[in-house]
Amino acid sequence: xxxxxxxxxxxxxxxSKKRSFLIAYAAILICIAAVGYLIVATAGDEMPTVLEFTSxxxxxxxxxxxxxxxxxxxxxxxxxxxxxLGTIKxxxxxxxxxxxxxxxxxxxxxLFTCSxxxxxxxxxxxxxxxxxxxxxxxxxxxKIAQAALYQFIYTGIYVTLTFMFGVITRSxxxxxxxxxxxxxxxxxxxxxxxxxxxxxxxxxxxxxxxIYASSGPPIEGMTFSFSSVVAAAYVLLFxxxxxVTFKKRDIA
Amino acid sequence: MSxxxxxxxxxxxxxxxxxxxxxxxxxxxxxxxxYPGEIVGLLGPNGAGKTTTIRMxxxxxxxxxxxxxxxxKSIRSDFTKAIRNIGAIIENPEFYPxxxxxxxxxxxxxxxxxxTEERLKTVTELVGLQDAMNKKVRAYxxxxxxxxxxxxxxxxxxxxLILDEPTNxxxxxxxxxxxxxxxxxxxxxxxxxxxxxxxxxEMELMCSRVVVIQEGKYVTHRTLGEPVLQEQNISISIRVDxxxxxRKAAAxxxxxxxxxMLVESNELVLSLMDEQxxxxxxxxxxxxxxxxxxxxTKQSLEDEFLKWTGGNRIA
Numbered sequence: 407x408x409x410x411x412x413x414x415x416x417x418x419x420x421x422s423k424k425r426s427f428l429i430a431y432a433a434i435l436i437c438i439a440a441v442g443y444l445i446v447a448t449a450g451d452e453m454p455t456v457l458e459f460t461s462x463x464x465x466x467x468x469x470x471x472x473x474x475x476x477x478x479x480x481x482x483x484x485x486x487x488x489x490x491l492g493t494i495k496x497x498x499x500x501x502x503x504x505x506x507x508x509x510x511x512x513x514x515x516x517l518f519t520c521s522x523x524x525x526x527x528x529x530x531x532x533x534x535x536x537x538x539x540x541x542x543x544x545x546x547x548x549k550i551a552q553a554a555l556y557q558f559i560y561t562g563i564y565v566t567l568t569f570m571f572g573v574i575t576r577s578x579x580x581x582x583x584x585x586x587x588x589x590x591x592x593x594x595x596x597x598x599x600x601x602x603x604x605x606x607x608x609x610x611x612x613x614x615x616x617i618y619a620s621s622g623p624p625i626e627g628m629t630f631s632f633s634s635v636v637a638a639a640y641v642l643l644f645x646x647x648x649x650v651t652f653k654k655r656d657i658a
Numbered sequence: 659m660s661x662x663x664x665x666x667x668x669x670x671x672x673x674x675x676x677x678x679x680x681x682x683x684x685x686x687x688x689x690x691x692x693y694p695g696e697i698v699g700l701l702g703p704n705g706a707g708k709t710t711t712i713r714m715x716x717x718x719x720x721x722x723x724x725x726x727x728x729x730x731k732s733i734r735s736d737f738t739k740a741i742r743n744i745g746a747i748i749e750n751p752e753f754y755p756x757x758x759x760x761x762x763x764x765x766x767x768x769x770x771x772x773x774t775e776e777r778l779k780t781v782t783e784l785v786g787l788q789d790a791m792n793k794k795v796r797a798y799x800x801x802x803x804x805x806x807x808x809x810x811x812x813x814x815x816x817x818x819l820i821l822d823e824p825t826n827x828x829x830x831x832x833x834x835x836x837x838x839x840x841x842x843x844x845x846x847x848x849x850x851x852x853x854x855x856x857x858x859x860e861m862e863l864m865c866s867r868v869v870v871i872q873e874g875k876y877v878t879h880r881t882l883g884e885p886v887l888q889e890q891n892i893s894i895s896i897r898v899d900x901x902x903x904x905r906k907a908a909a910x911x912x913x914x915x916x917x918x919m920l921v922e923s924n925e926l927v928l929s930l931m932d933e934q935x936x937x938x939x940x941x942x943x944x945x946x947x948x949x950x951x952x953x954x955t956k957q958s959l960e961d962e963f964l965k966w967t968g969g970n971r972i973a
Contacts, residue, residue, distance in 0.1 A: 409769075409771070412768040412769065413768075413769065415768065416765050416768050416769065419757075419761070419765070420754060420757075420765075423754075423756060423757050423761065424756055425756065491752050491753075491754065491755070492749075492750065492752030493752050493753065493754060495718060495748045495749075495752065496751075496752070496753075496766065496810060498717070498718060499716045499717065499718065499741060499744065499746050499748075500741065500742075500766065500769040500770060501738040501739075501741055501742040501769070501770060501771070501814075502738065502769060503737065503738060654720070656713075656718070656719040656720060657713065657718040657719065658713070658719070
């Protein structure tokens with residue numbers, strides 16, 4: 407267990423020592439500032455409270471997509487860069503199984519996703535505290551935590567999809583392309599296909615669990631637990647494909 | 659040598675290692691052993707399966723058949739226990755360019771049990787990189803990366819060091835430096851080394867034994883640096899003023915065989931035993947043939963290699 411922690415630490419360092427690492431957080435900071443400015447400029451008298459502002463930011467339609475895209479960009483490189491740099495050779499001739507190595511990489515991208523979401527929550531709350539009214543509504547902390555959790559699940563699904571393509575294609579460029587396309591197509595596809603009944607089994611229909619608390623199911627008959635099960639099944643499938651491919655691959 | 663080998667356990671044993679790629683046998687039933695403190699060269703023309711063999715030994719590629727045992731542990735069924743005895747550089751050493759040499763080594767330290775900060779320091783001093791450890795690897799020359807590669811391979815005290823084409827891309831000074839390192843490591847630390855290369859002269863200077871493979875199959879193996887046996891014929895070349903007369907004179911001496919006449923350089927190549935050399939010289943003297951030079955023409959590893967592998971083929 408200790409040695410697994412060391413593997414995760416290694417992966418975290420490989421990610422965080424890159425110069426682009428800070429850009430990820432800077433991008434989120436700028437987006438939150440921009441949204442905050444727009445609200446102040448357009449809201450007039452009806453200014454949101456700190457906590458309302460935070461929950462707006464945390465929603466998928468707030469900074470959520472930005473978080474997902476940044477997570478995809480970093481996830482795409484986590485396996486494929488090792489192939490591109492050739493460092494995979496030194497990585498796989500250590501006293502660790504390939505599954506352990508891949509698991510440490512997956513855990514690291516999930517930690518990274520977490521850090522992005524927590525960072526945006528803290529920035530939104532701090533920024534809101536400076537600009538907006540401090541009055542708190544009912545259960546608002548709970549709502550923020552819930553929004554963060556849904557955001558984590560949403561991003562986590564796309565991160566897992568990207569992770570799989572990173573393992574399979576070994577090319578970070580192609581993987582970023584595929585991951586981004588998936589995110590961008592999500593809206594269009596779910597709109598076009600929502601008329602058909604089979605579409606409720608598609609991944610795109612089940613990534614955003616927050617809708618059950620707000621606007622209701624995209625297709626009549628879908629429930630929160632239905633979506634959770636479908637999404638979990640997809641995630642397990644992606645992971646199985648990643649691990650099997652990674653274990654079997656001959657490193658030429 | 660062979661008696662000494664039998665008494666010791668082999669560090670590495672290859673047993674019928676075979677690799678099939680889309681129906682073609684890249685490596686075919688390859689078996690050989692490496693013993694403690696030996697530097698073994700894996701020789702073969704391009705495409706002979708050297709790199710594939712090495713990648714199977716370190717588990718980067720799957721074997722189709724056979725197995726490799728490192729200190730008795732199977733690389734197929736007991737990978738983590740077997741691999742911890744190996745340190746390796748496969749082709750060019752590649753590191754994370756945006757991290758310093760020290761950060762790179764720390765990565766591998768965290769991945770092995772019981773490697774202390776002390777050990778990390780010892781290894782960097784051994785390869786002479788202590789002043790470059792805080793530089794980013796991006797700024798390293800190939801020679802420096804090669805040395806960092808050795809440091810990374812030695813970090814966890816392996817009993818077998820595997821190097822795939824270690825002198826690729828190094829300049830002559832770098833090659834020589836590399837050779838000195840490897841010999842020192844084998845002598846002082848008693849680490850066995852398996853090196854693959856197609857640079858024969860290099861292997862001749864470095865290895866105590868070579869294993870020759872071709873088209874994935876074992877061809878032969880040869881212990882290098884053994885003294886030539888007294889009763890063996892040697893080959894000498896004599897530069898003279900008149901080749902024809904010299905040939906006739908030399909052919910008259912018993913058990914002397916004229917191998918070749920090199921007209922351009924006026925040299926006569928003879929195959930004979932040590933004690934016949936004075937007789938030949940005396941004979942040539944009495945025939946009034948002028949002698950300018952006598953040199954032994956050693957058969958190099960290269961000549962032997964070409965004989966083993968059929969020579970003229972460029973795979």
